[in-house]
Amino acid sequence: MSANAAPALAIEGVAKSFGGLKVLSDVSVTLGQGECLGLIGPNGAGKTTLFNIVTGFLIPDQGRVALAGEDITRAKPDVRVRAGLVRTFQKSMAFPELSVRENLALAARSRSGEGYGWFGSRKAVVAADEAADELLTRAQLRERAELPVAGLSYGEQRIVDVLVSLAMRPRVLLLDEPTAGLSRAEGEHLIEVVRTLGEDLSTILIAHDLDIVFGVCDRVAVLDLGRLIACDTPDAIKAHEGAQAAYLGASLGEAA
Amino acid sequence: MSSIADGTGRVEARPASERRSLPMTAKVALLALAAAIPLLFAGDYQLRFLAEILIIGTAVLSLDLLVGFGGLVSLGHAVFFGGAAYAAAIAAQTLGADVVVMLAVGIATGMASALLMGVVVMRTIALFFLILSLIVGQIVWEVVFHWREVTGGADGLRGFPVLTLHTGFATIPLNNGVALYLAALVLALAAYLAARSFVTAPIGRALLGTRERQLRMSALGYSIPRIRLMALLASGAIAGAAGALYPFVNQYVGPNAVHWTMSAMMIIMLVIGGVGSLYGAFIGSAIYLGIQTYVSSYTDRWQLVVGLVFVLTVMIMPKGVVAGLKAAFGRRKDAEGRS
Ligand SMILES: Nc1ncnc2c1ncn2[C@@H]1O[C@H](COP(=O)(O)OP(=O)(O)OP(=O)(O)O)[C@@H](O)[C@H]1O
Ligand SMILES: [Mg+2]
Numbered sequence: 043m044s045a046n047a048a049p050a051l052a053i054e055g056v057a058k059s060f061g062g063l064k065v066l067s068d069v070s071v072t073l074g075q076g077e078c079l080g081l082i083g084p085n086g087a088g089k090t091t092l093f094n095i096v097t098g099f100l101i102p103d104q105g106r107v108a109l110a111g112e113d114i115t116r117a118k119p120d121v122r123v124r125a126g127l128v129r130t131f132q133k134s135m136a137f138p139e140l141s142v143r144e145n146l147a148l149a150a151r152s153r154s155g156e157g158y159g160w161f162g163s164r165k166a167v168v169a170a171d172e173a174a175d176e177l178l179t180r181a182q183l184r185e186r187a188e189l190p191v192a193g194l195s196y197g198e199q200r201i202v203d204v205l206v207s208l209a210m211r212p213r214v215l216l217l218d219e220p221t222a223g224l225s226r227a228e229g230e231h232l233i234e235v236v237r238t239l240g241e242d243l244s245t246i247l248i249a250h251d252l253d254i255v256f257g258v259c260d261r262v263a264v265l266d267l268g269r270l271i272a273c274d275t276p277d278a279i280k281a282h283e284g285a286q287a288a289y290l291g292a293s294l295g296e297a298a
Numbered sequence: 299m300s301s302i303a304d305g306t307g308r309v310e311a312r313p314a315s316e317r318r319s320l321p322m323t324a325k326v327a328l329l330a331l332a333a334a335i336p337l338l339f340a341g342d343y344q345l346r347f348l349a350e351i352l353i354i355g356t357a358v359l360s361l362d363l364l365v366g367f368g369g370l371v372s373l374g375h376a377v378f379f380g381g382a383a384y385a386a387a388i389a390a391q392t393l394g395a396d397v398v399v400m401l402a403v404g405i406a407t408g409m410a411s412a413l414l415m416g417v418v419v420m421r422t423i424a425l426f427f428l429i430l431s432l433i434v435g436q437i438v439w440e441v442v443f444h445w446r447e448v449t450g451g452a453d454g455l456r457g458f459p460v461l462t463l464h465t466g467f468a469t470i471p472l473n474n475g476v477a478l479y480l481a482a483l484v485l486a487l488a489a490y491l492a493a494r495s496f497v498t499a500p501i502g503r504a505l506l507g508t509r510e511r512q513l514r515m516s517a518l519g520y521s522i523p524r525i526r527l528m529a530l531l532a533s534g535a536i537a538g539a540a541g542a543l544y545p546f547v548n549q550y551v552g553p554n555a556v557h558w559t560m561s562a563m564m565i566i567m568l569v570i571g572g573v574g575s576l577y578g579a580f581i582g583s584a585i586y587l588g589i590q591t592y593v594s595s596y597t598d599r600w601q602l603v604v605g606l607v608f609v610l611t612v613m614i615m616p617k618g619v620v621a622g623l624k625a626a627f628g629r630r631k632d633a634e635g636r637s
Contacts (some may be wrong), residue, residue, distance in 0.1 A: 099516070120516050
């Protein structure tokens with residue numbers, strides 16, 4: 043990173059409470075250009091809440107969020123998406139009755155600005171379908187294009203979720219437990235798809251599978267009870283006592 | 299919804315294209331035939347009645363865009379339709395009643411009302427949309443009811459110049475049953491094709507997405523207010539076009555045309571005909587107005603009959619009469635096939 047280039051994403055002093063429940067307190071993290079940052083922490087640590095704040099589904103009580111140097115703390119979710127900040131959800135959000143292709147095309151049309159077209163949008167529809175098919179081909183799911191998403195295996199559905207987000211050609215991609223419920227091999231395949239199809243992508247990856255996080259991420263942030271207790275290279279995190287404690291005896295050192 | 303999503307939605311006046319699949323050609327021919335039959339057998343009164351069914355059916359069609367595809371149940375839809383009817387009736391008194399001018403006035407009024415409605419209700423959801431649209435509708439009704447000099451107040455407006463169509467070489471008066479029926483038919487067909495192209499286009503897919511999963515659509519970068527506003531404008535334009543012709547069928551427009559009960563009637567028609575099917579709007583309009591016109595000559599309790607039909611439809615054929623009948627016959631055929 044050159045000295046004056048802004049980080050892909052900067053989270054500064056973010057705090058959030060629900061009623062009396064303090065879910066995030068003073069969380070600051072930056073994501074470098076092209077970096078993959080792991081985000082780990084026990085259930086209820088506030089990982090998803092942090093994603094919700096970064097993507098605009100929640101407004102923080104304090105702190106700010108900047109995308110490539112630009113303040114987006116109060117921008118609407120769709121505005122952030124069009125600025126290149128895209129997320130996936132912990133639970134699949136694909137439209138189950140729509141075909142795989144249409145799910146991807148819906149995203150591609152949004153990205154190309156043709157999502158609101160009425161008359162004369164035939165070309166845009168075809169272009170979005172082609173973009174969808176190309177992604178599906180590269181992910182070796184082309185023969186699934188016509189199936190409704192509900193007709194896919196769970197593992198395939200998770201990959202479709204990721205492909206939908208890639209169809210929006212993000213600059214920053216936030217993945218919320220994309221590998222949860224997948225076998226080791228499936229999880230690795232999914233990460234491989236993200237790495238090969240998402241060029242010039244900066245990523246934050248939430249996962250409970252520490253092998254995957256330590257294996258693919260440049261740095262790892264550890265969240266516990268809403269506080270960022272560490273953010274460092276995988277090796278440093280494995281040796282970090284606070285991080286060890288947060289995982290209640292799960293030995294981070296043995297992972298990976 | 300798949301029946302709408304997969305077609306190309308193009309129907310031509312002459313179903314002569316060789317490339318078109320037979321069922322489509324047959325459908326169009328049947329439709330043309332069905333449309334032509336009344337011209338041979340129906341009298342002036344019946345043709346005017348059919349025109350009314352088609353015009354109100356077109357307004358219901360526009361409501362289907364909001365309800366069936368956007369999940370937006372509006373109790374203010376009569377404002378788009380009735381507002382346009384008043385605007386056309388008032389404009390006709392000074393501008394004359396050229397059908398193209400009337401349609402332009404109606405469409406502009408429908409879209410303006412939709413814009414107003416959109417600004418007021420845009421950020422709300424489901425139940426609030428219903429209630430806010432009702433309030434907007436009531437405000438408009440109050441204005442119409444009390445602004446006697448312009449709207450005729452409770453009496454409404456009567457006696458307009460003859461609706462005319464200027465072709466290049468001749469001016470055709472649209473003041474008899476045949477002409478009004480044909481005009482309403484063209485309106486209904488054009489509105490159906492426009493609505494169909496809307497729901498198959500990206501905007502229609504996006505609208506359907508907002509009905510199913512708003513959060514998802516935001517995460518896909520879609521602005522939900524923008525999608526809904528576009529749907530409201532399209533709906534308002536179609537309802538407005540229908541409203542523009544309405545006063546000329548019976549030479550009358552009254553405050554009932556903007557009353558919330560008119561909106562409620564449209565919702566009932568839509569449910570009877572089939573929400574989300576588009577064509578169901580016309581079926582529902584025909585059933586409702588048919589009961590209203592023919593049963594009311596036997597009993598004052600015709601609304602009871604409508605209520606009964608409504609309840610039966612919801613219970614037995616929740617997807618509307620046509621879909622219900624299709625399913626029933628399909629099942630019987632299946633059963634025969636198996637035995
Ligand atoms: N909208 C909300 N209203 C109230 N409490 C909430 C809300 N969203 C999250 N919480 C609470 O905030 C805490 C953090 O939740 P969050 O979903 O961010 O955790 P997480 O780290 O993603 O956990 P997991 O690993 O289980 O997904 C939890 O105690 C949760 O119950
Ligand atoms: Mg979570």
